Amino acid sequence: xxxxxFYIAIAAEAMTAALAAGRRNMDWFGVxxxxxxxxxxxxxxxxxxxxxxxxxxxxNPYLLLLVCGAALLTIPLARLVDRLKWPFLLLDALGLVVFxxxxxxxxxxxGVHPIIVIVAGMVTGTAGGILRDVLCNDIPLIFRGELYAxxxxxxGTIYFLGLTAGLPDNLMILASxxxxxxxxxxxxxxxxxxxxxxxxxxxRK
Amino acid sequence: xxxxxFYIAIAAEAMTAALAAGRRNMDWFGVxxxxxxxxxxxxxxxxxxxxxxxxxxxxNPYLLLLVCGAALLTIPLARLVDRLKWPFLLLDALGLVVFxxxxxxxxxxxGVHPIIVIVAGMVTGTAGGILRDVLCNDIPLIFRGELYAxxxxxxGTIYFLGLTAGLPDNLMILASxxxxxxxxxxxxxxxxxxxxxxxxxxxRK
Amino acid sequence: xxxxxFYIAIAAEAMTAALAAGRRNMDWFGVxxxxxxxxxxxxxxxxxxxxxxxxxxxxNPYLLLLVCGAALLTIPLARLVDRLKWPFLLLDALGLVVFxxxxxxxxxxxGVHPIIVIVAGMVTGTAGGILRDVLCNDIPLIFRGELYAxxxxxxGTIYFLGLTAGLPDNLMILASxxxxxxxxxxxxxxxxxxxxxxxxxxxRK
Numbered sequence: 001x002x003x004x005x006f007y008i009a010i011a012a013e014a015m016t017a018a019l020a021a022g023r024r025n026m027d028w029f030g031v032x033x034x035x036x037x038x039x040x041x042x043x044x045x046x047x048x049x050x051x052x053x054x055x056x057x058x059x060n061p062y063l064l065l066l067v068c069g070a071a072l073l074t075i076p077l078a079r080l081v082d083r084l085k086w087p088f089l090l091l092d093a094l095g096l097v098v099f100x101x102x103x104x105x106x107x108x109x110x111g112v113h114p115i116i117v118i119v120a121g122m123v124t125g126t127a128g129g130i131l132r133d134v135l136c137n138d139i140p141l142i143f144r145g146e147l148y149a150x151x152x153x154x155x156g157t158i159y160f161l162g163l164t165a166g167l168p169d170n171l172m173i174l175a176s177x178x179x180x181x182x183x184x185x186x187x188x189x190x191x192x193x194x195x196x197x198x199x200x201x202x203x204r205k
Numbered sequence: 206x207x208x209x210x211f212y213i214a215i216a217a218e219a220m221t222a223a224l225a226a227g228r229r230n231m232d233w234f235g236v237x238x239x240x241x242x243x244x245x246x247x248x249x250x251x252x253x254x255x256x257x258x259x260x261x262x263x264x265n266p267y268l269l270l271l272v273c274g275a276a277l278l279t280i281p282l283a284r285l286v287d288r289l290k291w292p293f294l295l296l297d298a299l300g301l302v303v304f305x306x307x308x309x310x311x312x313x314x315x316g317v318h319p320i321i322v323i324v325a326g327m328v329t330g331t332a333g334g335i336l337r338d339v340l341c342n343d344i345p346l347i348f349r350g351e352l353y354a355x356x357x358x359x360x361g362t363i364y365f366l367g368l369t370a371g372l373p374d375n376l377m378i379l380a381s382x383x384x385x386x387x388x389x390x391x392x393x394x395x396x397x398x399x400x401x402x403x404x405x406x407x408x409r410k
Numbered sequence: 411x412x413x414x415x416f417y418i419a420i421a422a423e424a425m426t427a428a429l430a431a432g433r434r435n436m437d438w439f440g441v442x443x444x445x446x447x448x449x450x451x452x453x454x455x456x457x458x459x460x461x462x463x464x465x466x467x468x469x470n471p472y473l474l475l476l477v478c479g480a481a482l483l484t485i486p487l488a489r490l491v492d493r494l495k496w497p498f499l500l501l502d503a504l505g506l507v508v509f510x511x512x513x514x515x516x517x518x519x520x521g522v523h524p525i526i527v528i529v530a531g532m533v534t535g536t537a538g539g540i541l542r543d544v545l546c547n548d549i550p551l552i553f554r555g556e557l558y559a560x561x562x563x564x565x566g567t568i569y570f571l572g573l574t575a576g577l578p579d580n581l582m583i584l585a586s587x588x589x590x591x592x593x594x595x596x597x598x599x600x601x602x603x604x605x606x607x608x609x610x611x612x613x614r615k
Binding site for chain 3: 048049050051112113115116119130134137138140148149150193194195196197198199
């Protein structure tokens with residue numbers, strides 16, 4: 001079930017990334033690249049940081065075809081995808097929490113410190129979007145809008161604490177995904193944001 | 206022969222990268238950094254993704270001297286290099302196909318799936334330019350101009366299929382380099398481009 | 411002693427990075443991310459390039475807490491930190507040379523070529539600031555201001571040559587840190603800069 005949610009989330013991330021590429025008038029290769037980086041970049045960065053090889057998409061290259069297929073399919077369907085703003089925000093929220101749980105899982109398998117388990121979940125959930133914004137030449141968006149990385153951190157913490165307390169894996173996956181998803185949904189509805197640090201003076205010469 | 210083409214291509218990439226750094230008024234260290242990232246970044250990223258260590262330039266650090274030397278030499282010669290636009294576009298095309306073939310080779314040695322072999326070639330051929338554009342704060346150019354990543358994909362596919370069909374390595378290197386180079390040349394002459402995905406609406410709030 | 415200087419430098423890098431994030435109105439998570447990337451990104455990139463695992467902060471995750479704590483502490487203290495421009499420039503200079511020496515050390519342990527030892531020091535000392543500028547969507551600053559990467563290169567070279575000549579490690583740490591720090595200080599006071607390569611023509615079509 002987590003696997004099905006994973007594939008759906010990958011495809012949804014690819015489609016929203018394709019729209020971001022389209023807004024910058026990229027060609028079809030650019031669309032595929034941005035989609036791959038967004039959908040698979042978080043897990044790739046996590047695996048590089050944890051020295052966890054082979055990478056997911058190197059072991060299972062059909063993921064690349066899924067991502068590129070979903071991205072290219074977005075081109076003729078752009079207006080439709082546009083109208084489906086809320087479904088895609090929800091799929092993106094699903095991706096965020098599913099990626100986070102998978103990332104925490106891999107961190108725990110690697111036997112790292114609890115803090116790093118949570119970080120592995122957050123990197124998996126959020127780094128794809130950051131890399132997309134870097135390639136599209138934006139200041140990463142996720143640190144200025146509704147709760148996003150926070151949702152990832154809370155989801156990962158609940159999942160990790162539950163497993164550490166000896167609760168069954170399936171229950172904790174379900175619980176942390178539902179809680180994280182709900183939290184992100186509420187954040188979108190009520191515009192919950194992290195406090196911002198607004199600072200105007202130039203310090204460096 | 207591939208090795209000679211490799212060194213020539215490395216130097217040519219370093220020189221065009223130096224001009225890009227010069228357009229942003231970087232100092233000599235910036236020129237060297239941008240040159241190293243452009244000329245060696247593709248192979249470095251490929252090796253990190255495939256867990257293929259030591260990196261080429263860590264094993265053979267004289268490559269760094271070659272790159273920095275070519276980049277610094279570009280400074281007094283900028284006007285000359287400027288006038289030599291076509292020779293450099295051709296050297297860049299040579300680099301693209303040579304890097305691609307080398308990348309596919311390393312992918313095949315690593316025993317990865319055919320799709321990943323092609324991807325390894327494409328990363329080697331194109332990622333240096335993408336990293337250069339990210340460091341220079343541009344939206345990566347290669348996804349908006351004449352066929353570039355496509356040439357890399359076709360070159361890699363021909364090379365891989367030929368080897369898989371049992372044809373001799375030297376023949377396939379020659380054939381794929383010539384075909385890829387010709388294709389890139391024709392794309393430059395006739396302005397062949399990938400279709401673009403132009404999309405104007407904002408989807409996110 | 412090097413370790414104490416290391417922690418102080420990490421915290422100082424985190425605080426100046428937090429100000430950079432504040433200038434872009436990032437939220438608290440963005441502040442922590444930029445601080446982590448700036449303070450720990452250089453060492454992380456070095457370790458990835460040298461295949462030197464586990465990463466420093468994966469092995470010692472309390473570093474992440476130190477960095478995030480220093481970054482968040484900067485928020486209420488921003489005006490004070492602003493007024494302390496010189497102390498922070500000096501702490502940044504300390505960080506530059508300390509990170510460089512540590513990076514050279516790890517390079518020598520890994521048994522790489524002398525050129526790569528110096529490069530490992532430079533990556534450790536300077537890459538964090540470059541990554542920060544990429545995430546903040548700036549052209550990296552360090553290649554346009556007072557001597558910075560040069561200081562790192564000289565510091566690393568002195569340290570490496572001293573050790574190779576058989577001088578005791580502690581003496582060479584002290585000597586290279588003092589010389590490097592003084593050099594950076596003088597560069598700031600007298601505005602010593604590398605020559606710039608200013609080039610205006612567009613070469614590519």
